Amino acid sequence: MSENCQKATNSGEQVKKMKTEVTNCFGQHLVKERIEVQKENPHAKVDFPKALQKWNEQTPEAEKAELKLLSKQEKIEMGDNYRKKEKRKSPEVMESEAAAVKEYDCERRRKERLDLKLKKENEKYCSQKFKAILAKAEDKFETVVMENAILEKEYLDLTSENSELVQMLDVEGKSEDSWKSKYKALFEEHKLCKKTV
Numbered sequence: 001m002s003e004n005c006q007k008a009t010n011s012g013e014q015v016k017k018m019k020t021e022v023t024n025c026f027g028q029h030l031v032k033e034r035i036e037v038q039k040e041n042p043h044a045k046v047d048f049p050k051a052l053q054k055w056n057e058q059t060p061e062a063e064k065a066e067l068k069l070l071s072k073q074e075k076i077e078m079g080d081n082y083r084k085k086e087k088r089k090s091p092e093v094m095e096s097e098a099a100a101v102k103e104y105d106c107e108r109r110r111k112e113r114l115d116l117k118l119k120k121e122n123e124k125y126c127s128q129k130f131k132a133i134l135a136k137a138e139d140k141f142e143t144v145v146m147e148n149a150i151l152e153k154e155y156l157d158l159t160s161e162n163s164e165l166v167q168m169l170d171v172e173g174k175s176e177d178s179w180k181s182k183y184k185a186l187f188e189e190h191k192l193c194k195k196t197v
Helices: 025-040 048-058 061-081 091-196
Strands: none
Touching (some): 025 048
């Protein structure tokens, strides 16, 4: 059994998961660094920033190419386990999915067209209804304006009649006052007559 496969022990200890992805060349470099660090101290961990700096500055291209080759070899060793969890679809399944997507898309477009048509019809109906309501309101407005003109004319007629009546009352009041004053003067004169007799 290779390292990539699951390892089970008789005592039921921890089971190592099956590896389905390949470590890239930088990952191979980190593995190499970890091995070097653990030779000195088994409990030590790799200092990632230092390993990255070493990768960028100190690692020659030849060594990088060697690590790329290790990565490719690991992929070959994995065989069928490489990306095993990813489901590969057959051409028939892909065609059926494409047909389903196309059908869904057609249905969605049909619904959008229907919604647009209904919206336009609704707007047309609403605009017709609004125009009818507006026409009724305009008719009411015209009748109110006509009634207002008639009432204004009646008001002007009544105010002119009222002013005439007020003038007549003033004239009658003045004539009454003059009669009263004449009568008073006559009465006074008549009083004097009685006193002399």
